[in-house]
Amino acid sequence: xxxxxxxxTTRRGLEPLIVNRQIKSVHIYQNxxxxxxxxxxxDTLKNQAIKKISRRAKYLLIDFKLGQLVMHLGMSxxxxxxxxxxxxxxxxxxxLKLDNxxxxxxxxxxxxxxxxxxxxxxxxxxxKNLGPEPLSYEFNDSxxxxxxxxxxxxxxxxxxxxNIVVGVGNIYASESLFLAGISPKREAGKISRNRYQFLxxxxxxxxxxxxxxxxxxxxxxxxxxxxxxYFAQVLxxxxxxxxxxxxxxxxxxxxxxxxxxxxxxxxxQR
Ligand SMILES: [Zn+2]
Numbered sequence: 318x319x320x321x322x323x324x325x326t327t328r329r330g331l332e333p334l335i336v337n338r339q340i341k342s343v344h345i346y347q348n349x350x351x352x353x354x355x356x357x358x359x360d361t362l363k364n365q366a367i368k369k370i371s372r373r374a375k376y377l378l379i380d381f382k383l384g385q386l387v388m389h390l391g392m393s394x395x396x397x398x399x400x401x402x403x404x405x406x407x408x409x410x411x412x413l414k415l416d417n418x419x420x421x422x423x424x425x426x427x428x429x430x431x432x433x434x435x436x437x438x439x440x441x442x443x444x445k446n447l448g449p450e451p452l453s454y455e456f457n458d459s460x461x462x463x464x465x466x467x468x469x470x471x472x473x474x475x476x477x478x479x480n481i482v483v484g485v486g487n488i489y490a491s492e493s494l495f496l497a498g499i500s501p502k503r504e505a506g507k508i509s510r511n512r513y514q515f516l517x518x519x520x521x522x523x524x525x526x527x528x529x530x531x532x533x534x535x536x537x538x539x540x541x542x543x544x545x546x547y548f549a550q551v552l553x554x555x556x557x558x559x560x561x562x563x564x565x566x567x568x569x570x571x572x573x574x575x576x577x578x579x580x581x582x583x584x585x586q587r
Contacts, residue, residue, distance in 0.1 A: 319390040320485030321375055321451070322524060327396055328372045331421070334398040335379070339366045339416040347410040351391060351431040354411060358434060362386070362413070372484035374447050384436040387444070391429030391473030397422055448482045451524050456482050458514040465513065469506040474575045475505035476520065485520060488555045489527070491580045493520045495554045495564075500586045501572075501579045554580040 319327070340362045348354040361383060363405035369380040377396070379386040388396070401420040405412070411423040411432055423432060435441045464481050473494060473528050476485045485493065496519040499512060508516075530551075553563055557580060558571040567584030 318392050318486070319375070319394065319497055320486040320489065320527075322489075322527035322531050324375045324377060324390060325372055325528050327390070328370055331377075331396060332370050332531065334419070335367050335413075335415065335421055336370060337366065337368075338419075339364060341414045341416055341464065344412040344414070346405070346412070347428070350410065350428050351389070352424065352433065354432045355434050358386070358432075361434070373444060373450075373480065384434060384439075384493070385429060387431070387433040387435055387441060388423065391425060391427065392432065393427040394425035395429030397424065446480060448478070448480050451482050451484050451520055456517070456521075458510070458517040461517055462510050462513040465505045465508065469500060471507055471574055472499060472503050472516075473501040473579055474507060476516075481486045482520070484524065487558065487577050488552065489520070489523050491555045493523045493552060495581060495586060496523060497584055500583070501581050503587075538540045554582065556580065 319360045343359045343362045345354050345356065345359065348356065350579065354419040362381065365381045365383070367379055367381065371380070375389060377388040377390075378466050379388070388394075390396070398415075398419055398421050401418050403420075405422070406424065408424050408426045409422050410425055410428070413421040415421065423430065433441060435444075449460070461482070465475060468475055470478075473490050475481060476493065477487065477490050491501065493516065497512070499516060551571075554569050557569045560569050561567075562569055562582040562585060565582065565585040567582045569580055569582055572579050572581075
């Protein structure tokens, strides 16, 4: 499943290929994604120029004069830019034909992704109430510490809550807690200020490293159709059940928390 680093990698890959290009035509081949793709996009976006591509949480935001295209990759979505002459594949649901004989295509076998539209100054509900970006200044140890007071949930569920901070998915939550040496079972409200200070740095480092690793897969981005760079991470705990800890002589354990798999070392994570 694409996590924040993959989405940011996708954004960086798309940016030089689509910004300042004009849309020749819009094609919706399958409108039933997580939500229906608005059919007015075919008219709304025709002959419009792409001004900018940004990211908020795991949403890609493509700016036009009249508003923003809001795209989410869901479970299996990917976006590529290929020559318009290249044949479509079965799971290509949406295509923007650009003014340079290239096309931006959305591919999504499981169709949990979404393509929505928001007019200027009319933010979609799903973008409201999102917590700060993990790599921004707004996400810092004092805000995280303050938000944690009185919280009874475990620390892993707490940092995965998108009202607290966006983009810390299941893999990155386990990895960040390992790096910080904090047990995923610990109650969020009972962790000290000092430990939150370190955890904040660990979350930023894990995500920044993942994004930087992703950057190395970008070279042939425009040639990749359908499967751009979901990169294999170097993981310390995630998926390493029963394997030796790479920091102490303990063994990595797998437990289920809030219906999700958690991997941790019970010896060096306290
Ligand atoms: Zn260990």
